[in-house]
Amino acid sequence: MASSPDRTLAVADMATDFRGAMRRLASGVAIVVAQGAGAPVGMAATSVTSLTMDPPAILVCVNQSAGIHPCLTPGSPISVNILSRHQRDVSAAFGGAVAREKRFEVGQWSIDDHGLPTLDEAQANLACTIGNIMPFGTHSIVVAHVTAIRLSAAVEPLIYQDGQYL
Numbered sequence: 225m226a227s228s229p230d231r232t233l234a235v236a237d238m239a240t241d242f243r244g245a246m247r248r249l250a251s252g253v254a255i256v257v258a259q260g261a262g263a264p265v266g267m268a269a270t271s272v273t274s275l276t277m278d279p280p281a282i283l284v285c286v287n288q289s290a291g292i293h294p295c296l297t298p299g300s301p302i303s304v305n306i307l308s309r310h311q312r313d314v315s316a317a318f319g320g321a322v323a324r325e326k327r328f329e330v331g332q333w334s335i336d337d338h339g340l341p342t343l344d345e346a347q348a349n350l351a352c353t354i355g356n357i358m359p360f361g362t363h364s365i366v367v368a369h370v371t372a373i374r375l376s377a378a379v380e381p382l383i384y385q386d387g388q389y390l
């Protein structure tokens with residue numbers, strides 16, 4: 225294999241192309257909520273993925289710099305709320321447009337059996353318990369067992385693609 229004449233350029237191209245590839249990967253959006261010190265914390269995530277059916281489990285990739293990250297510990301509960309099409313304001317707020325302590329003022333939230341906020345009118349609300357956390361680069365892969373589910377009647381998920389909502 226020929227070596228690259230300009231490694232710096234090759235690395236820059238890889239970063240640009242990787243970003244371009246991921247912008248072409250359409251995703252649903254979820255709000256991941258955990259209990260912080262005295263108040264809940266939440267973050268928007270496109271990385272929520274179905275992991276296994278038996279046991280019912282998901283994974284989510286969380287930046288280690290995110291406010292929620294220190295609250296994600298094995299055995300602790302999280303609430304994962306898959307957004308509906310009309311909830312793009314909730315996605316934007318929990319994606320960083322609104323200060324951490326004011327995010328739960330956006331959207332209608334109830335309290336689940338673990339005392340965590342759960343989003344009304346979401347496509348699905350998953351009550352989860354964290355199993356494993358695996359650091360990888362800048363992120364951590366968080367594996368969580370799904371313990372309870374609430375579903376919306378209609379299937380109308382919010383989709384994020386190319387930096388925009390569909």
Ligand SMILES: Cc1cc2nc3c(=O)[nH]c(=O)nc-3n(C[C@H](O)[C@H](O)[C@H](O)COP(=O)(O)O)c2cc1C
Pocket residue numbers: 253266267268269270271272285286287289290291292315316318319320321324384
């Ligand atoms: C649509 C959307 C999807 C996102 N997906 C992820 C994700 O999967 N993992 C992640 O770590 N950050 C993701 N982010 C970025 C975080 O939501 C954002 O950085 C947030 O502000 C982090 O929380 P903090 O401000 O409390 O640190 C996403 C943001 C948006 C708008």
